[in-house]
Amino acid sequence: MAEKQLMYGNHALVEGVIYAGCRFFAGYPITPQNEVPEYMSIRMNEVGGVFLQTESELAAINMLFGAASTGARAMTSSSSPGISLMQEGLSYIAGADVPVLVANVVRGGPGLGNIAPAQSDYFQSVKSGGHGDYHTIVLAPNSAQELFEFPKLGFELAEKYRNPALILADGLLGQMMEHVEIKGEPVDPKSLPEKDWWLTGCKGRERRVIRSYDLRPGKLEEWNWQRWEKYQKIIKNEQRYEGIKIDDAEIIIVAYGTSARIAEAGLRIARENGIKVGLLRPITLWPFPADITGELSKKIENFLVVEMSLGQMIEDVKLAIEGRSKVYFIGHPGGGLPNAQEVYNKILEIRGKK
Amino acid sequence: MKLLFGRPAGLTEIKQRYCSGCGHGIVHRIIGELLVEMNIREKAIGIAPVGCSVFADEYFNCDMIQVPHGRAPAVATGIKRARPECFVFTYQGDGDLAAIGTAETIHAAARNENITIIFINNAIYGMTGGQLAPTTLPGMRSTTSVKGRDVVKQGYPIKVCELLNGLDGPFYLERVAVDTPKNIIKTKKAIKTGFQYQIDNKGFSLIEVLSMCPTGWGVTPVQAKKWIAEVMAKYYPMGEFRNRAKEAK
Numbered sequence: 001m002a003e004k005q006l007m008y009g010n011h012a013l014v015e016g017v018i019y020a021g022c023r024f025f026a027g028y029p030i031t032p033q034n035e036v037p038e039y040m041s042i043r044m045n046e047v048g049g050v051f052l053q054t055e056s057e058l059a060a061i062n063m064l065f066g067a068a069s070t071g072a073r074a075m076t077s078s079s080s081p082g083i084s085l086m087q088e089g090l091s092y093i094a095g096a097d098v099p100v101l102v103a104n105v106v107r108g109g110p111g112l113g114n115i116a117p118a119q120s121d122y123f124q125s126v127k128s129g130g131h132g133d134y135h136t137i138v139l140a141p142n143s144a145q146e147l148f149e150f151p152k153l154g155f156e157l158a159e160k161y162r163n164p165a166l167i168l169a170d171g172l173l174g175q176m177m178e179h180v181e182i183k184g185e186p187v188d189p190k191s192l193p194e195k196d197w198w199l200t201g202c203k204g205r206e207r208r209v210i211r212s213y214d215l216r217p218g219k220l221e222e223w224n225w226q227r228w229e230k231y232q233k234i235i236k237n238e239q240r241y242e243g244i245k246i247d248d249a250e251i252i253i254v255a256y257g258t259s260a261r262i263a264e265a266g267l268r269i270a271r272e273n274g275i276k277v278g279l280l281r282p283i284t285l286w287p288f289p290a291d292i293t294g295e296l297s298k299k300i301e302n303f304l305v306v307e308m309s310l311g312q313m314i315e316d317v318k319l320a321i322e323g324r325s326k327v328y329f330i331g332h333p334g335g336g337l338p339n340a341q342e343v344y345n346k347i348l349e350i351r352g353k354k
Numbered sequence: 355m356k357l358l359f360g361r362p363a364g365l366t367e368i369k370q371r372y373c374s375g376c377g378h379g380i381v382h383r384i385i386g387e388l389l390v391e392m393n394i395r396e397k398a399i400g401i402a403p404v405g406c407s408v409f410a411d412e413y414f415n416c417d418m419i420q421v422p423h424g425r426a427p428a429v430a431t432g433i434k435r436a437r438p439e440c441f442v443f444t445y446q447g448d449g450d451l452a453a454i455g456t457a458e459t460i461h462a463a464a465r466n467e468n469i470t471i472i473f474i475n476n477a478i479y480g481m482t483g484g485q486l487a488p489t490t491l492p493g494m495r496s497t498t499s500v501k502g503r504d505v506v507k508q509g510y511p512i513k514v515c516e517l518l519n520g521l522d523g524p525f526y527l528e529r530v531a532v533d534t535p536k537n538i539i540k541t542k543k544a545i546k547t548g549f550q551y552q553i554d555n556k557g558f559s560l561i562e563v564l565s566m567c568p569t570g571w572g573v574t575p576v577q578a579k580k581w582i583a584e585v586m587a588k589y590y591p592m593g594e595f596r597n598r599a600k601e602a603k
Contacts, residue, residue, distance in 0.1 A: 024432070052431070052435065058425065062429045065419075066428070066430060066433040067436035068432075069433065071436075072437075074432065089425070096419075199417040200440065201416070202416055204396075211419070
C-alpha cells in the first residue's frame, strides 16, 4: 500500500522534486515559499544532491541554466517578485532549448504586493514573461498531492520538448496541509539516458555549444519557426484538464488551482439545489485546454470563469470559445479569495438572466 | 617540414572577428594553448559572456555555453556543482563582470566556487561602441562621457582585484596585462596558475587582464599598448593580490 502522509504543500513539492530524480536546487528566500528551500536544504543533503542558497533569483535561474546544460535535472522555486527577476534567464533558457523546472508559489501583486495567495502571474507564465517569442509549459496543481506529482511530469515534459516548465501554485496550496500519497517509482538520476546536447567535456566527440543567439541573416527566424513547430506539437499533444460533472452540465465553471477547489464547493451547492453545474479545471495552463473548452461551448451557453486575479485566464477561455457562449467572471486580485457561496450566487444570477 | 608555430588545438579554425590591436586574440591564444598543454580541453566547459567576446563560444575548441549578460559566474557555479569532474572557466569583459554581473562575481568569489574567471579589463564597452565602463578611468573619454569621466557625476572606477581581495573567499587573484611580450608570458603563467588551482580543487581564481581596445579608445594599436603601460597600469597596478597556496606555506 502506498504511504500516506500529512504534509505542507511546499514540503510535498520538495518530496516530488526529489522523487523525480532532481539533485540540483538553487533558490532565494521569499514568502510564501520559504519552506521549499528550507526543507530542500535538508533533503538534498540526505540524498547527496546540490543545494545552493543564492544571492538573488537572477543567480538561481542562471545556476539552473548551467546545471541543466550538463544534463542535470535542476529546479528552483520562488514567488512572484522573484519569478519576475528570473524572466531574463528563462528567456535565454527557452532560447537555448534547455529543460529546467521552476515553481512559482504565487502571491499578491503587482510590486511587493502582499504574501497572500494569488493567481495574478498567469499572463507572465503562459504568454512568455521574458523577451522574445517563446512559451513555457505551465502545470497548475490544485492540491498537495499534485504538488508532489507534478515535478516528475514537469521534468518529463521539459526534457521531451527541451523547454522550460513551470509549476504555477499559490500561497494557499504551499501553506496548506493535506494528505499526500507517496506513490509511483522514484526516479534514479543515474538512470536518465544521456542526450546528444549535454555539455560534459568533448572527450571522444565533437565539441558542443549551447547558445540562444544566431546573427547569421535569416537563421534566427528559421530557428524561431522550428520552435514554433515544437510549440504546435505541445499544443496538440499536451493539453491536460480535469472535467467534473461536465457531461450533463448546463453551466460550466472554468477555474484552476485554488480557485478550482473553491469553485468545486460552489458546484456542490448548486448540484444540491438541482442546478447542473460542471467544472473544467485546466491542469496545463500552457498549452491551455482549448480543445475541450471549444467542444463544450458548442453545446453550453454559459461559462463562468473564477480566478484570483483581475481576469487573465478568461482571455484564453474566450479565445477557445470563439464567441459561441457567454463568459461570466468572478475575480479577486491582490491576494483576495473567492468563496463557494459567491460562486453559487453568481450561478443563480446567470440563470436568472435567461 | 616541421610546423614550429601554428594555431593551438584549443582554438577552433573559425576566423576571429576582433579588431586590429585588440587584446582578446592574445588571451584566447593563451587559453587555447593551456587547454591542450594542461590536458583539460576534453573535460572543459567554457562560458562566453555578452560583449565583444560573446563569440568565444565559437573560438574555444571545447564544450561552450553562451549566457546572459553578467551571469557567467552563476552559470559556472551550476555547471561545476552539477559536474565537478569538468573543468569550468568563464571569459568576461568589464561591463559584464564589474557592472551588470557584480553580484554574481562577488558571491561566486565569496563561496570560493571552484571555477576560473578570465576577466578582460579594457576600460570601455567595446561591443556597443565605446561607452563608459565601470573600469573607465577618471577623465577618460567615452561615448557617454565625451568630455572625460567626471567622477562627481559618474563616480569612480571599480578595481576588481582590490574589491575581491576584501573577501575571505577567493583563493587566487592576480592582475596582469597583454601589452608586451614579457607581460604576455606573465599572463599565461597567471592563467595557468588559476587553472591548476581549479584542477587541485582549491577554489575560486580570477585573473584580471589589462587589455587593449584601440577602436574603443580611438587610438592606434601601438598607442594603445603604450597607454596600458603609461596610464592604465598606474591606476590598476599589476601583481598577485591573493594566493592562498603561498599563505599556507
